[in-house]
Amino acid sequence: MTTNIRICGAAGQGVQSFGDLLARTFASMGLHVFATQSYLSRIRGGINSYDVRIGSEELFSSARKTDLLVALNRESMEQEKANLALNGVMILNTAESGGNYLALQMDKLAQAAGGTARMANSAGAGAVVSVLGYDLDALHKCLTEEFSKKGRDIVEQNLDAASRGYRAVAGHEGLVRAPKPAGAPSTLYDGSTAIAIGAATAGVKIVFSYPMTPSSGVLTALAGLSHKYGMVVEQAEDEIAAPNLLCGAAFAGVPAMTTTSGGGFALMAEGLSLAGMLELPIVIFLSMRPGPATGMPTRTAQGDLAFAAHAGHGEFPKIILAPGDLRQAFDLTRHAFELAHKFQTPVILVADQFLTDLQKNIPALPDAPDYINLHLAKKSAPGKAYERYLVTDNGVSPRAVPGGDSYVVSASDMHAEGGHLSEDFNVQIALQDKRMRKITGILNEFIKPEIYPEPAGEILLCWGSTYGPCRAAVNLLRARGRDVCMVHFPMVWPLDGAALAPLFEGRRVIAVEGNGTGQFALLLRQAGALREFSLLPRYDGLPFTAEFIETEVLS
C-alpha cells in the first residue's frame, strides 16, 4: 500500500525543508520513500509543492492524487485541492477553522514551543505523523539529529513544536491510511547527491561549472564534499570555459567534470569537439529542463538528447549515459569516468530535474574513494619517441601526461601521430579512422537495456529517468492483462542498430519520452534498430507518472 503526502505553499515558505524532514523521518522508520519536487523559477511567492510518497514496497513513481495535502497558504490549497484523492485529507496552515480541512497554526505552535516561526515545519510534521497514525519517535529522532549541532535548546524547541503539532490534531490520529514500516533502507539520497558521490569516489578532482538549474544540485553537493575528497570546485566564468578547462585538466592527468543544463550545454559544443579531437577524457553532466532557450528552468524534460548525440562539429566518438534511478546515477557517474578514460573521449551523463531532485531511500552508497583506472601509458619503449596519437588497432593511443619523460603534444588542428600540426591528406584519413575506430570498442561495452519483467508483445521503450514511472506503469498495465514490458536504455549513444534490431522485431513499440518528437526512438531508427513506433510524449515540464503512462496507453 502507498500513501501520498503533498506539501504546498509559496516559494520561501519552507516547502522544501518541510518535505525533506518528512522524507527523512519516513525513511528512518523503514518505509519506502519516493519524494519529488515541483517549483517555480522564482525565490518567493508562486506555488511550489513537494510530494512524499510512502509505501510498504519499493516505489518507482509519484502519484497523481494526494492522500494528505498540507497547504502552507490558502492559495496553494485552492489550487491543489483538485488533486485530492477520494477520502483525502487537507491540513491548512491557518487560524481559521471551519472548512473541509484541519486548521493548524504552525508558526503559533512553534512559538508556543519557545522557538521561532522557522520551526513551523516541525509542528507541521508532528501533525502529519499523527494523521498518518504513526508515533512521534522517528520524527523526534530526525529533529534531534538535524539540530544537534545548533545546541540543546534548539533541539528541545523543535521536539516540543513537533509534539504540539502532534497534539493539535488529536482526535484525527490515523485519519489517513498509511503503510506499515517495511524494513526499507534508512539511507535517503537525492539524485544530485548520488551523482556527486559517484564522481567524488571515482576520483574527480576538478569541478568547473557555471550554475544552472537543474544541474546546480550536483555542483552544490560536490562543493559540500570538496574537503572530504580533496576536490577543487570552482565556479566558471561561463560555460564556454568549462570543457576547455576540463581538457586542460585531463591533459595534465586529472579527472574533471562540469555540470550544466541545456543552454549551458549548447555553449559547450565547441569544447566537446575539442575533447574529441585531443582525445581527452572529460565528463559533462547535463541535467535537462524544457527548452528551447531559457524554457522552463525548474521543470523536467528529455528534450536535449538528439542535440547531445550530435553536438560538436565534425565527427568523433562520444558516449552518452542516462541513469534510470539513484543507484544507477551513482554507478553510471563512475562508469562515465571509466569509459572516458578507457576510450579517451568525452562522455555526457544525462539526467533531468526529475531525477536530480528525486529522493529515495536505497542501500547506502559506498562513499570511500575508489578511483577508476586512468589508463595512463607505462613508460614508452626505450629509444622510441613517444607519440600521443599513435595509430593503433583499437584507436586508443597510449596516453602520457606532461611532467614525465616524454613531451606530450596535443593540437586541435589536424595533427600527425606525434601531435604536431599536419596538413597531409593521408595523415588526416589515418587519424580520423583511428579516432572513429574507438566506437567499435565502445559498442562492445554497450550496456544492455533492461527488459522488465520479461519480453512481451508490446514494449514501453524508455531511457534515463523515466525508468521508474515506466516500470510502475508496466505493472499497472499487466495487472489489466496487457502483454507489455519495459525496455529501458541506460546507455543511449553510440547505438549498434544491427545488434539492437532483434529486441524490437515483431513487437509494438511505444516510445515514452519527455519530449515531443521521440528523440531516442528516432536515434534508434537512424541506427537501423527500429522502424515503426508510436510516441507517448510529455513536454509540459512535469515528470511522467505511472498513472499518466497507463492512461495514455489505454486511451
Next chain:
Amino acid sequence: MTTNIRICGAAGQGVQSFGDLLARTFASMGLHVFATQSYLSRIRGGINSYDVRIGSEELFSSARKTDLLVALNRESMEQEKANLALNGVMILNTAESGGNYLALQMDKLAQAAGGTARMANSAGAGAVVSVLGYDLDALHKCLTEEFSKKGRDIVEQNLDAASRGYRAVAGHEGLVRAPKPAGAPSTLYDGSTAIAIGAATAGVKIVFSYPMTPSSGVLTALAGLSHKYGMVVEQAEDEIAAPNLLCGAAFAGVPAMTTTSGGGFALMAEGLSLAGMLELPIVIFLSMRPGPATGMPTRTAQGDLAFAAHAGHGEFPKIILAPGDLRQAFDLTRHAFELAHKFQTPVILVADQFLTDLQKNIPALPDAPDYINLHLAKKSAPGKAYERYLVTDNGVSPRAVPGGDSYVVSASDMHAEGGHLSEDFNVQIALQDKRMRKITGILNEFIKPEIYPEPAGEILLCWGSTYGPCRAAVNLLRARGRDVCMVHFPMVWPLDGAALAPLFEGRRVIAVEGNGTGQFALLLRQAGALREFSLLPRYDGLPFTAEFIETEVLS
C-alpha cells in the same frame, strides 16, 4: 573537350591572383571555366594550388590530372608532377632550363617589361595562353581592365609582360590541346560572391560575423558591397554574440545574417535555440571544413550536417538549405531569408570551402535590390490587444516590430501568447505545439530533389556542393552503361520521410558525402525515407571529383 591548368607554388607567391587572372581571361573568351583552389592554413610557404579547368561545354567538376602545370617553384613541381596527364606539359618558374619542363623566368620577364616582380603573373599568363594555342587579345583585355585604375603605365607594363611571356614559349604554341571558345557567359563568380549578392539583394542590412575560414569570403564580399546596398557589416567580438545580435536586429525588423564555420557555429547553438523560441527570422551561413575542433581550416568537408540539424537545446523548427552550384547559391541565399521571415524561425545556409571558393562563369546574377517579403503584421484589429505569439493554425503569429502602435514582448523563458513569462503547463503545451506546427508548413515548401538525368536503378544520393561532381560522375558512369542517376537535395532539413520514401524504393542508393558516416543518408533513415544505403565517403579535406566518384563506384 576540356583542359585542366594547374598553378602551384608557395603561399605568398601569388598562386591565387595568377589563377584568378586565367579564369577571368578564359571566361571573357567564352570558354566554360571551372576553377578551384587548394591552400594551406598559413600565409607564406607550403604548397598551394589553383586549378583552372576549361571546356567547350559547361563543367561540373574539377579534374584529377593536369594538362598544363605551371609551377612557381621547384618544390611544388616535384609534388605535383605525379598528377600530370599523359602528354601533360609543365612550365617551371626558373632560369635553369633542361628538365622535362619549359623554363620561364617570370619575374625577369616582368622586370624586362619595366614592371615589378609582382607582374610575373602577367608574364606567366602570357606563356599559358600561348601553350594552349590562344592569342593574346583576351588576356590583354583582362589586364587592361584590371589595372586601368592604376594608370596607363602599369597597364602597359602588364601588357608588355604578358607579351614577353607569350613570346618566351615561342615554338610551343598550342602544345597543349585546348577547347575552342563556346559562347559561355563572360560573368565569372565564386560561391562567396554569389551568396553575398543573394543576401544583399534580398535585403540583409546587418552582417555580424567573426572571421573564420572558409566563411570569410562571404563576409569580405559583403563588406565590399556594404556601401552599394547600405549594409552595416560589423565584426563580432565572438560567435556567441552573433545569433543574439541577429535576434535583436530581427526583433527590430531588419534582416540580418552571420557567417561562420563549424567551430564558430558550435558557439552559436544556444543563440539558435533562442531564435527558435523567440520565433525570429535569422540566417546563419555555415561554410564547412573538416573537423573536429580546428581540424583543417582551409579544406572542405560536409561533416557538420547532423550537428546543424540537431543544434540547439530543446525542440524548435529550423530549416537547412544547401546549394549545389553558384546560381543555386544565389537563389537559396535569397530563399533562406524568405523562409526565415515566412516561418519566423532560423535558417542555416550550408556550404563548404569547395563551393565558396569555386569559380564558374554563369549568366549574370541580378544584382538590383529585390527585397524579400518580411511578412510583417498589418495593424492589429482595433480594440484587440496585440499578441506577438498568438496561437494560430499554421503556427505562425502576426509579427509586429517595436516602434509602432503595439508593444512587442519577447521572452526566452516559456511565455504566453502576449510574450510575457508564464509557468502554466497548458500554455507550455499550446505554445510548443504552435511552434512545431510550422514544420508542416515548411515541409509543404520542401524543395524537391533534382533527379539527373532521369530515375534509374541506382542512385547517387547527394546534397549541397557535391552536385557538380556527382552530376558529372553520373555522365561518366552512364557512358559505361551503368543504370545510374543523381538525386540531389538542395534542402536537407526538415525531412518528410513518408513523402520521400518512394524516391528510393526498390533502388540501390549510394550516398556520396564529404564525411565519414553518411550524415544525410542517416537523416533520411531517421525520417523513415530510406533503409539501406552504401556510403561513398570522402574526408581527407579534398573535394569530390567526378573521376573520384567514378572510380569508387566501379571498384
Next chain:
Amino acid sequence: MSGANENSAIETAWCPGCGNFHILEALEHALDTLGTDRRRLVLVSGIGQAAKLPHYAKANVFNGLHGRALPAATGIKMANKKLLVLITSGDGDMYGEGGNHLVHAMRRNIGVKAFVHNNQVYGLTKGQASPTSEPGFVTKVQVDGVLSAPFNPLALAVTLGVSFVARSSAVIPDHLQTMMQEAIRAKGFALLDILQPCVTFNKVNTYKWYRDRVKELPKNHDPRDRDQALAAAMTWGDEIPVGVIYRGARPAFEDAHPILSGAPLVNAFTQTPP
C-alpha cells in the same frame, strides 16, 4: 491605445523587500520625467532576477538569453537607432556570462544604456557568488569564500573611453532616478552600475551596508577628467562614491558609422511599423 500590452499588469516575482522594486520605481519615474515615448522604448535583459524587470514596465521587451543582453541590444539599436534601447539586467548576466560583450560593446560605444542591478550575487540560481561578490563571501558553491578579486566594470569603462559611466544604488532612489535620466540623455554607451540589496541571498551587502557607504562624488569631481574618473571608479571600501564618474568624448557608434549615421536601417522596409 489599440493593441497595446499593459505589461505593468504582470505580477512581480521578486521577494518582498528586494532592491529591484526601487530600481523599477526609479526607472518608471525617470521615464515619466523624461516624457519617454514608451512605444519607442525597448527594455532588454538576459536572465536573472533583475532581468525580469522589463516584464513589469510599460515598454517593448526583449528578454533574451543569460549573458546576452548586450549583443541583442546592439542588434536592436543597429536596426532602428530611433529606439531607446535600455538594458536592465544582473551583475552575473552583464559581468560574468556576458563579460566579453561588455568589453566590446563599450569599445564600440554603441548608444545602448546598460543599467546593471549589482547585488553582488546570483539571485535567481539561489545565491552563488557573482563577479562582484566580496572576497571571502561564503555560499553553497564558494564553501571557502570567494578568492577572486571583484571585477571593476566602471574602471574598465573609463579605460575604454565610454560616453557615460556612473554608479548609484537602489538604496538612494532619488539619486538613482537622476542617474538614469542622465544616462538616457547621454549619447553613446552608458554604463550605470546600481548597487542593489538582495535580501534573500546576500547577507553581507545589505541596505544598511550600502547606505553606510554610498557617498555622492564631490561637487568638484570632473567627469571629463580620465584620471579623476579612474580614481573614483577604483574607490570601494568604507566609502563608495556614487554619481557620474566619467563622460567620454568618443562619438556614438551609430553616429560615427558611415552607413548607420544615415536613416534608420529599418526604414528600408517599413516607415511606420504596425
Next chain:
Amino acid sequence: MSGANENSAIETAWCPGCGNFHILEALEHALDTLGTDRRRLVLVSGIGQAAKLPHYAKANVFNGLHGRALPAATGIKMANKKLLVLITSGDGDMYGEGGNHLVHAMRRNIGVKAFVHNNQVYGLTKGQASPTSEPGFVTKVQVDGVLSAPFNPLALAVTLGVSFVARSSAVIPDHLQTMMQEAIRAKGFALLDILQPCVTFNKVNTYKWYRDRVKELPKNHDPRDRDQALAAAMTWGDEIPVGVIYRGARPAFEDAHPILSGAPLVNAFTQTPP
C-alpha cells in the same frame, strides 16, 4: 632522452621577417637562462599565427581552440601546479574571442603566464582588425576603418590587481627576454603584452613604428604603485612605455585555495607520470 619529441624539428609556417621569430627566440633564451626543465613546461595556445609557437619550441604542447587558451591553461595549472604553464597566443585569441576568460583568469590570479603576441591584427585569417587595432585601420572587412576604441588589457589587469603586468615588443628582443624571465619568476598571473610586427597584414604598426615609440619605463617607476601603473598602462601614442608596469600584491590562486595549496592534484593518481 627516451621518448621525447623534438618539437624544434617542426618547420615554422610564419612569413619571413615576422615578429613571431623574435618572440620564439626570446622565449628560448629566457627558458635557457632560467634553466627551465622543459619536461615541466607546458606551452598553451589557441589558434592563430602566434598560437603556432608551441609547436616550434621544446616543450609539452596544448594547442587548443581559438580564444580558449586561458581556461585550458587554468585547468592544467589546477591539475598540476608544479608545471610551468605558459600561454603564447595572439591578440585576437586573448583579447577578442577569449576576452571573458582573460577577465576572469585575472580575477583568479592563477599562476599562468600569458604572453600575448599583439600584432594589432588577425594574421592567420588574413588581416581583419583585432581588438587592439588602431582606430581608422582599414581592412577588407573594416572597409571604412576601425571605429571601436582599442582594448587596453594592461589597464584592465592593473584594475584587477594581477600579480605581474608588463609590456615589451618583438622589436626589442633583449628587453623582451628579460620581461619573459620576470614574468616566469613572478607568482600568480602574469600578463605580458608583446607588440609584434606582422609584416604581411599590418602596414601601420611596422618594425619602425614600434621602434620609434617603445620607451623603457623610467627608473623611478614603481610597479607597486597602482596609480603610476594605471598611468603607464594607459599611455599609448608617440611614446609607448615598456617594462614591468605593475606588480600586484594578491596571492596566486593556487596558493590561496585551501585544496590547491596542498599537494598537486595529479599526485592523487601518479607520483611519476611516464
